[in-house]
Amino acid sequence: MAASCVVASELLQNTKQISMFFPKTSRFIRRISTSNLQCDKQHQLKTNSASQQLVGVVGLEIHAQINSNTKLFSGSPVRFSAPPNSLVSFLDASLPGTLPVLNRRCVEAAVMTGLALNCTINKKSLFDRKHYFYADLPAGYQITQQRRPIAVDGTLTYSFLSGKKRSQVIRKHVHVKQIQLEQDSGKSLHDDVRSQTLIDLNRAGVGLMELVMEPDMNCGEEAAAAVRELQLILQALGTCQGNMSEGQLRVDANVSVHRPGEPLGIRTEVKNLNSIRYLARAIDYEIQRQIGVVQRGETVQNETRAYDSKSGETVPMRDKEGLQDYRFMPEPNLPPLIVYEDDASLPSGIDPGQAVVVQEIKEGLPELPSVRRERLVQTYGLLPEHSFTLVNEDGLMEYFEEVMKGTRREPRKVIGWVTNELLGQLKQRDLSVSQSPISPAALAELLELQETGHISSSIAKQVYQEMWNSPGKTAAQTIQEQDLGLVSDVAQLHSICQKVVDSHPDEVCAIRSGNTKVLNKLMGLVQKETKGRADPVLVMDILKQKTS
Secondary structure (H helix, E strand, C coil): CHHHHHHHHHHHCCHHHHHHHCCCCHHHHHHHCCCCCCHHHHHCCCCCCHHHHCEEEEEEEEEEECCCCECCCCCCECCCCCCCCCCCCCCCCCCCCCCCCCCHHHHHHHHHHHHHCCCEECCEECCEEEECCCCCCCCCEEEECCCCCCEEEEEEEEEEEECCCCCEEEEEEEEEEEEEEEECCCEEEEECCCCEEEEECCCCCCEEEEEEEEEEECCHHHHHHHHHHHHHHHHHHCCCCCCHHHCCEEEEEEEEEECCCCCCCCCEEEEEECCHHHHHHHHHHHHHHHHHHHHCCCCCCCEEEEEECCCCEEEEEEECCCCCCCCCEECCCCCCEECECCHHHCCCCCCCCCCCEHHHHHHCCCCCHHHHHHHHHHHHCCCHHHHHHHHHCCCHHHHHHHHHHCCCCCHHHHHHHHHHHHHHHHHHHCCCHHHCCCCHHHHHHHHHHHHCCCCCHHHHHHHHHHHHHCCCCCHHHHHHHCCCCCECCHHHHHHHHHHHHHCCHHHHHHHHCCCCCHHHHHHHHHHHHCCCCECHHHHHHHHHHHHC
8 A cells, every 4th residue: 555655646746747748739738737647657667566567558449420411321411519309310210111321421531541540441341230229329239340340450650749848759659450430329418307318319320430549558648649649630631520529539548557568457448538638637547546456456347437527536337347248240231341442443334433442542641740740840940849839739830831921030930929929819818720810911921020120029019919909900000000110210319329328327337348238238228218119230239339
């Protein structure tokens, strides 16, 4: 028990280091930094005491809702927050005599996702019935792919930042066992007041991709980084919108602990984790809980658990000691799913417009997040943490590149405006990049005015704030209306500088004695007189003349 307390104490003392492992993305770091434990500590638990060698092992099962207008086997629309039971076809309600018709878009999405994750695409895959009885599954079975899924044996490469300055990029890999197509179930709505459960079948039959990841991760931080990378990949592909708050990406985590070199321990499944922040917290709590169980000489139960976000703990849902018999059987109403490698492999008589051709999908793959980060670093000379911020925030990379098209300012100076000024304002107001009142062209105009010496850096920030408060107003209009342009009149600047020099004889003596740093103080006084509008280059030249 004492050893358990020592381990827990050591882990809790290092929670502040979590943010060091993640991109400099305000929202993402804020989510992960609240996790109770951190990945690096899990790897450092190897000490002389055998009980302290326990490390976490994490595998993931991820259900990604396919971005499609209609469901997997019916023509019912897919729409979030529609009135209950308003998007239900006869097939979705499992009325007798209805037959499934496979949605080609869902097949293409699964193939595209598999290619992006370096999977092998099975040219022939099969559908199966998975039987279980629940109120929101009218047919009493789910159509899935148990025996032969559409894609297998892939790899997800994810990265995070490490080191004191978060400048060291750490890359890791997780093996993707398979990607399978399957139906979603309906939704049960529990009415505690009337002690009844209502069923909404709008979601029943919506197409899902289930991605099964091998237990290659060791803690919540790694799992969170992997899920975030997958989310970005799916969004880049357009195969899943990845909105976890709307249930478009749902994660189940299989967690166990063991001593390195020994067989894996008994696992628990933490179900329905619907945010990256809760994912990291739940996994780290569960690892620590299981370490405590083993150290007390007890046995970890093979069970399903849920995460209570209020207490920060996982709680039992049901045990899994008795293996559930799903009675898998081949789906009799669907033939094998065939995809073709290229146009040359299409049999005669097959309509090319109805066939799914792997080569065509491969050629249409977009730029993936990892490639974007590398390109940003190589093209613009950005630091790794800047590339993570731009890619991880939806729409920020495109905003940055649009700004770069309209200004000659150095990329590293532009990135400061985009990640600090723009992103800071957006976070304060809980707005997305697409909702910014300042367009990329407007920001580029402002930066160009500063670059060409029309305004100072302090005035640029003042103008930026005015543009934020008055959407649609350009930088040039703001500068003209408020007379914020630089004072470049030589005679006027000579007069102001002379006044400052005459009123500060001690500083002038110090400068003449060789302390040139005092010039900056006089410069500040001149800028104060001109409200930050004096041309700094001219002012410095004049002050040097008058104090020499």
